[in-house]
Amino acid sequence: MDSPSDTPPKSEQKPGKQACDNCRRRKIKCSRELPCDKCSRLLLSCSYSDVLRRKGPKFRTLYPLAPIHPLISRPRDTLHYGPRQHTLDKDFLPEAGSYPIGASPTSPPFSVVDAQFNSQEFLDSFTRLAPPELVSSPDSTNSMSDSGTGQCSPFSRRLSSPVLLxxxxxxxxxxxxxxxxxxKDEIQADCHQLERLSSRRYAFLASLCAATHIQLKFDGAMDPSSFNTEGQYMMSGEELLAEAVRARKECDPVDEVSIESLLTSFFLFACYGNLDKQEQAWFYLCQATSMIFTLGLHREVTYSEFGPEEAEEKRRVFWLLFITERGYSLQQSKPVMLRNSIHKPQVLRSDDPILTYGFINLINLFEKLTPNLYDWISAGGGDGFSEMPPISSIQSSLCKPMSLDGVVEIQRIDILVTQQWLQVMIWKLSMAHASQPGSREDAVLPFHLPLLVGKAVMDVLSAASQGSVDAHGIGMEQKLFDIGMAVADVTRSLGSKASHHLAESPVGPRELLWGLLSTLSRIRGSPSYLFPTLLNRSKTILGLDCSINMSNFLPLITAPPSGPTPSWRDESQSRWDLLTAADPEPEESDRVPIPVSVSVPASVSHIPSPLAFHDTHLLRAPR
Structure with a gap:
């Protein structure tokens, strides 16, 4: 029998003298456990693989000078986007356990901030890195592979493992x-072995990092003066994007089309879309969509060549591009190429059924928009070259309730807000078509539909945490802006009698606009770039002085306008009061032509009754 002294108790084992690789590089205190406390909190892979060398003079290998890295050489003051004067967004990084994070199209329930989360340490992973550590050393990349031949251009400099992780x-x-x-496992492993990555794989990782940084607007949530000290450097989102584009140029995506190349284009689209650079965004979205056809992912027979797990992963790629293309093309009046030609991911066979279920619900929404609708929009919507799609039937299908029991918060926000936003976009097409000669009355939707949509959206937002709204990036800002503009246009177009009737309702147009402006004033930690436009459109409705602007309006945003207290400010009431069928339809004499793009001409003598659209279905939210 072994002596007890042969195997000392675990409590008697002394911790190692060496700090872990991550803590040693960041020059912070390490608990010297496996994993250590810092790596556990930051979700980093803890290792002790680095071999420490003795200090002092030693033989050094000289390498040819590498080209100056584009990220470090560019002036910092020329690389910025959006407001940068704000400190860390307390809503986006709340206290421990303050809200669950789910997903926009999909997500399992997990918390953004656990009990051990430290926001300062979280920011350290971006800021406590000196410029030499932002990229790997020359000798670590001289064996990389190029996309086509397996050989990498020597001495290329790359983002370091801590930055990627x-x-x-x-x-x-x-x-x-x-x-x-x-x-997840594959990507995290790749971040630890940069020397084995091909140029194509590294470009994919760099684009993913850039899309994450820009969509979550970390540049607006972090104040460089608060976190940068001597010898430290913080990369901006546009610097990460520049590195991703540089890495993409090192490989030819046409030479060997792959899922990695497709997703690289998709993440670059997300970067430029969140920067509101629409020409570049559209280019990369078209590039990613074209690769769908090159890989044959639009044909069901292609998936029989893969195993079950790989087939489901590629299905999710196809349907993500399907959703993205249809949403973006509706905003930009572009045609669509993808069709719903393959099966959807299977919920029961998925590793995360809740995530897949939410994803499918979002797919179902965009499937209701027919391809001929996009053809009609991109052709000008009324130039006579294409037949008008059945707007009324599309609207009827969009307002049907969905069962979202068990779907987490961020999923509900994305699905329900998208559902209401699509109805507003269809309503705008209906109003534009009403001005054309010979338009059918059955193609004109209820005039006050945006008010119903606005109430439903504010009902969703009032029950959601700020972080769940912020996670959706610029897309959420644009949807709320479109809804707010429609509410403002309808309200301005009503006569005095109808406006007075709406003002007496528990939640009138002024309260709706105030709520939407309040949300846009703080989304992603700073006022949205669309906030001034909506404010300018809403001044007369809110009774504000014409000289008021964003700077002097923001202090007022915490105080609601005079009148009944809206339900989202009443803690005892979590639901909005519905507009019932008993609410009278505004009389034709009370209407005046709508200004700007959305207009209802005097030639329209009849507006269908709202009873044709089930208001309770339109506004119903899962309980």
């Missing part, structure tokens, strides 16, 4: 539910 971990905590198309 920090963004990858944030991606899986916030954005994977929105974009469930990558494998």
């Amino acid at each position: 920090a963004h990858v971990n944030v991606y899986f905590k916030y954005l994977f539910p929105i974009m469930p198309v990558v494998r």
Whole structure:
């Protein structure tokens, strides 16, 4: 029998003298456990693989000078986007356990901030890195492979493992539910072995990091003066994007089309879309969509060539592009190429049924928009070259209730807000068509539909945490802006009698606009770039002085306008009062032509009754 002294108790084992690799590089205190406390909190992979060398003079290998890295050489003051004067957004990084994070199209229930989360340490993973550590050393990349030949251009400089890991971990905590198309274990392993990555794989990782940084607007949530000290450097979102584009140029995506190349284009689209650079965004979205056809992912027979797990992963890639293309094309009046030609992911066979169920619900919404609708919009909507799609039937299908029991908060926000936003977009098409000669009356939707949609949206937002709204990026800002503009246009077009009637309701147009402006004033930690436009459109409705602007309006945003207290400010009431069928339809004499783009001409003598559209179905939310 072995002596007890042969195997000392675990409590008697002394911790190692060496700090872990991550803590040693960041020069912070390490508990010297496996994993250590810092790596556990930051979701980093803890290791003790680095071999410490003795200090002092030693033989050094000289390498040819590498080209100056584009990220470090560019002036910081020329690389910025959006407001940068705000400190860390307390709503986006709340106290421990303050809200569950799910997903936009999809997500499992997990918390953004656990009990041991430290926001300062979270930011350290971005800021406590000196410029030499932002990229790997020359000798670590001289054996990389190029996309076509397996050989990498020598001495190329790359983002370091800590930078990649920090963004990858944030991606899986916030954005994977929105974009469930990558494998966590594989990506985290790749971040630890940069020397084995091909140029194509590295470009994919760099684009993922850039999309994460820009969509979550970390540049607006972090104040460089608060976190940068001597010898430290913080990369901006546009610097990460520049690195991703540089890495993409090192490989030819046409030479060997792959899922990695497709997703690289998709993440670059997300970057430029969140920066409101629509020409570049449309280019990369078209590039990703074209690769769908090159890979044959639009044909069901293609998936029989893969195993069950790989087939489901590629299905999610196809349907993510399907959703993205239809949503973006509706905003930009573009045609669509993808059709619902393959089966959807299977809920019961999925590793995360809740995530897949939410994803399918979002797919179902965009399937209701027919391809001929996009053809009609992109052709000008009324130039006579294409037949008008059945707007009324599309609207009827969009307002049907969905069963979202068990779907987590961020999923509900994305699905329900998207459902209401699509109805507003269809309503705008209906109003535009009403001005055309010979238009059918059955193609004109209820005039006050945006008010119903606004109430439903504010009902959703009033029950949601700020972080769950922020996670959706610029897309959520644009949807709320479109809804707010429609509410403002309808209200301004009503006569005095109808406006007075709406003002007496528990939640009138002024309260709706105030709520939407309040949300846009703080979304993603700073006022939205669309906030001034909606404020300018709403001044007369809110009774504000014409000289008021964003700077002097923001202090007023915490106080609601005079009148009945809206339900989202009443803690005892979590639901909005519905507009009932008893509410009288505004008389034709009370209407005046709508200004700007949405107009109802005097030639329209009849507006269908709202009873044709079930208001309770339109506004119903899962309980």
